[in-house]
Amino acid sequence: MQDFLQSVLDGVATGSLYAMIALGYTLVYGIVKLINFAHGEFYMVGAYVGFYVLLYGPGDAASPWTVAGLLLLAVAGSAAAASILAIATERVAYRPIRKYDRIVALLTAIGVSFLLQNLARIAFSPNPQSYVAALRGGARDLPLARFLDWYQSYSLPFDFEIQNAKILILAVSAVSMGVLYVLVMKTRVGKAMRATAQDIEAARLMGIDTDRVIALTFALGGLFAGVAGMLSGMLYNINPMMGFLPGLKAFVAAVVGGIGSIPGAVIGGLAIGLAESLAVFANLPTEYKDAVAFAILVVILLLRPQGILGTKRTEKV
Amino acid sequence: MRRESVARRRVFLVSILISAMAAVGGAQPTSPSMAVSPEPGPPPAPMMVGQPFPSLKIGAIMPLSGNLAAYGSSTLDGVKMMADEINKTGGVGGRQIELVIENNEGDTVKSADALRKLEGLNKVLAVIGPITSTNAMAVARDAQNKGVVLMTPTGTNDKITEYGDFIFRACFNDSFQGIAVARFAYEDLGLRSAVAFQDRTSDYSVGLCKSFSETFERLGGTMMPMESYKQGDTDFVPQLRKIRRAEAQALFVPGYPPELPLIVNQAKNIRLEATLLGADGWDNSDLTDNAGHNLQGSYFSGAFSTESKTPELEKFLALASARGIDDPRSFEALGYDSMGLVAQAALHAGALASFAPSDLASQRRALRGALASIENYKGATGAIAMQPSGDPLKSLVILRYDVAGDGIKSAFVKVVNP
Incomplete structure (x- = not known):
């Protein structure tokens, strides 16, 4: 029983990370009908920027407060960098081809993904790096390294074995999803986004600056991906290809949940995370863990192609 | 010192390669820099255009970036340590070792490409590497078919040397x-x-x-x-x-x-x-x-412990620390021994008639034969006897x-x- 609950908690935590990435896919798809395959790279860039802020950030992080400040700065930095990259990608790569067929946009997105991966290999070196190993040396980094040790270790509330990182990830993703929900449902900007999603032409006729709305959507998606990248980068290690598999699984999560639907992305992410974790609990050989997400994708596409919360669109030919 | 004779330098070389590394180490001329040859005068001064002694081209396939970069650069350090040491003391029978290095990024396809390039374009005599079993097996068949010696420093999988008689390793399996x-x-x-x-x-x-x-x-x-x-x-x-x-x-x-x-x-x-x-x-x-x-x-x-106090190991440690490597490990040591084994085989093969500078294929065959018959090479990782299978007999x-x-x-x- 305890093992089961542990697997559920693990699954929820992993799932919320997928959900944070899936939000970016679903937001962008909802508005421009583009599956942005470069989204995993925003996640990777977020992880790297957080890493470099912690490594070279200001202040001698000797007290817990300066450590907290530096961490917040790193999170802000990774979010900002990933958003800016997302806006730039949209402006440079996607906007000029928006009027063409959707297959053009899809192929462009795959190209952008490869381009960003390889630029990262040049910029950050192709070798994997680790937050913990990089921060262990030097006096100033000691409290930071201690934070990372805490982040990776397990606390045992009520006899469960929950990694501290997972709790933090869960909290951060819950807060950011709440913020996103309020932003989309309760603000004027959100209204503009929803209008653009419904019908981009009509929205423009109503006086909405759709280019700005689209840029904002990319920025939001990038922001979540960047933060998720840093949260998971601190847990494992970082390399230029790290965005590929989480990006792919988050894409599956978005499709399973119903692409274009924000609650759908959350549900999809949690469903994939839980399924993976429970499959291992049910003694599925661990080497099949990665296949679980894709098996679910196949089943969903066969039975309910629009996803769990998606609405069926009639395609006008 | 300056007017040291050819013979004296040869003796130096042979003694280094075959046994008394430490003894030589004591008498070593000082310069820690890796200058290829400081000797301006005497005729066997290696590697000049038009010299009768062409350089001895040895390829190296190592992952110098990517996940395995740490292993690749360590191993390559070891290879270079040995190559520089041999070159400094007169080369292999007067021929300077010229390393041609290819980065395979730990990838099987890039390993195979690297082997083809080294074998066909660079016309190397032998290839040292790759360092992982998976990569070594990706190139072993090609190396065997082309008849070029492949010496993997650290590829331990049993099957690697089963690809043929041109495939060797410096580590245990x-x-x-x-x-x-x-x-x-x-x-x-x-x-x-x-x-x-x-x-x-x-x-x-x-x-x-x-x-x-x-x-x-x-x-x-x-x-x-x-x-x-x-x-x-x-x-x-x-x-x-x-x-x-x-x-x-x-x-x-x-x-x-x-x-x-x-x-x-x-x-x-x-x-x-x-x-x-x-x-x-x-x-x-x-x-x-x-x-x-x-x-x-x-x-x-x-492969070895820095606590075993053989003269060969002492020499290796001294060379490593001269390069700024304070704590060399198996990978440096096995890279070093791989280069040493190949160089010694080249020296033996050089005595054979077929080792004429013109015919690459027969040179490679001669090298293979010499490598397979090494009986007691004293390396940094201990005494090595090469078995007919291409696996060394050595302790761990x-x-x-x-x-x-x-x-x-x-x-x-x-x-x-x-």
Whole structure:
């Protein structure tokens, strides 16, 4: 029983990370009908920027407060960098081809993904790096390294074995999803986004600056991906290809949940995370863990192609 | 010093290559710089355009970027140490060693491309590398077909040398390594149950897990169901939980970074109590930097220990520290010995009539023959006798990680002879 609950908690935590990435896919798809395959790279860039802020950030992080400040700065930095990259990608790569067929946009997105991966290999070196190993040396980094040790270790509330990182990830993703929900449902900007999603032409006729709305959507998606990248980068290690598999699984999560639907992305992410974790609990050989997400994708596409919360669109030919 | 004769320099060279490295080391001219040849005057001054002695081209295929970069650059350091040392003391029979280095990024396809380039375009006499079993096996068939000697410093999978008589290695193979670690766990540590945790994408890991499991069971121990992961995985907690539930006394993880330190850290984080056992991939600074104190009390097999005090090892350590490598490990040592073995074979082959500078194919054949008949090469990793299979007969050491001050250090436990 305890093992089961542990697997559920693990699954929820992993799932919320997928959900944070899936939000970016679903937001962008909802508005421009583009599956942005470069989204995993925003996640990777977020992880790297957080890493470099912690490594070279200001202040001698000797007290817990300066450590907290530096961490917040790193999170802000990774979010900002990933958003800016997302806006730039949209402006440079996607906007000029928006009027063409959707297959053009899809192929462009795959190209952008490869381009960003390889630029990262040049910029950050192709070798994997680790937050913990990089921060262990030097006096100033000691409290930071201690934070990372805490982040990776397990606390045992009520006899469960929950990694501290997972709790933090869960909290951060819950807060950011709440913020996103309020932003989309309760603000004027959100209204503009929803209008653009419904019908981009009509929205423009109503006086909405759709280019700005689209840029904002990319920025939001990038922001979540960047933060998720840093949260998971601190847990494992970082390399230029790290965005590929989480990006792919988050894409599956978005499709399973119903692409274009924000609650759908959350549900999809949690469903994939839980399924993976429970499959291992049910003694599925661990080497099949990665296949679980894709098996679910196949089943969903066969039975309910629009996803769990998606609405069926009639395609006008 | 300046007017040292050719003969004297030859003696120098031979003595270095064959036996008395330390003795020579004492009398070594000082310059620590790696200048190719400081000698301006005498005729055998190597490598000039139009010289009767063309350089001896040796290829190297190493991962110098990517996941395995740490191993690749360490091994290459070792190769260069030996090559520079030979060149400084007159080359191989007057021929300077010229290394042609290709970066395979640890990738099988890039390894195969690199071999084709080195063999066809650069016309190298022999290739040192690749360093992992999977990559070595990706190029072994081509090397055999083209008739170029392939010397893998650290590719331990048994099958590598089965590709043919042109394929050699400088390290022991997995059967020996897996058997040695399993025997040590059962007989010396008194462990009776174990789990193997294999990287199913690595021929090295799969081969080692197999030989470890077979030996451990043959001795009377219990092997719990094997768990596995793949390269690039980052979260191993689900598998480690299963292993913890099985309550095995030992966990054998013959892996590499970047997965290996994550496995060690996560195992300690979930308080897995099994004794961790590893193989030669554990002898690496990436692991000690990332896993630190979590390595305390784990055992692994290595090619050598800096505590064995042979003159050849002393010489190697001195050369390493002259290069700023304070704590050289198996990979530097095996790179060094690979280059040494090839150079000695080239020296022997040079005495053969067929070793004329014109005919590349027969040169390569002569080198292969000479390499296969090396009987007692004294390297940094101990005495090496080359068997007809291309596998060396040599001993291994068992090491243990212990906390030393702020860091973690490997300490010598015992020697295991074949």
